[in-house]
Amino acid sequence: MNPLVPALTRAVVGLGLGALLLAVAAPRAAALEPAPVAIRLTTQPPANQIHPFPVTAPTHLLIDVADATGAPVKDAVLHVTLKAPPAGRLFSTGFPIFEGTTSFSFETPAPEGRADIVAYLPVRGAYAVTVKAAPPEAAAAQMRYHTETFTLDVPENAAQVRNAALLLGGLFLVGLAAGWFFARTRLLLLAAESQAQPVGK
Secondary structure (H helix, E strand, O other): OOOHHHHHHHHHHHHHHHHHHHHHHHHHHHHHOOOOOEEEEEEEOOHHHOOOOOOOOOEEEEEEEEOOOOOEOOOEEEEEEEEOOOOOOOOOOOOOOOOOOEEEEEEEEEOOOEEEEEEOOOOOEEEEEEEEEEOHHHHHOOOOOEEEEEEEEEOOOHHHHHHHHHHHHHHHHHHHHHHHHHHHHHHHHHHHHHHHOOOOO
């Protein structure tokens, strides 16, 4: 008997078993992949109407999770992280202990595909909102969540801008008046001195 026949037989059997295992594992791997979801973030009030310190009212972060057809993902699981604005290169936010810190990070369900999270945004700047979302079956299997990071630009408090402009304008006017007063006084003194000089013999 040719000694190559058993070796070839084992090779053919091994290839067949490998193909069978791949055929069985492929559907299971596909089934374990979480369904794609779309995450949308809106705020109430809108970002350009949020008033930082002093905070007059909380901001609602409205997070919607939808599937590929646009339908809400029932009982989705969310992990939400809010990070405060970093320190500015030239100007501080006015609250340095808060700059660049993580305001909160927690997991929450979205029974109807929406979560309403209450947040306080005390300083101006760009907040980073990171949302990880997964359908309930994917979360239960501890599979990878779909992640989106949103930038929430909060403008400076309009009242503070107005007050700062009034203060700078007032200081400018005071400086202008003081300069005019001292310059005029100096000119009057010089004129008086020139008149008081004795006439040369």
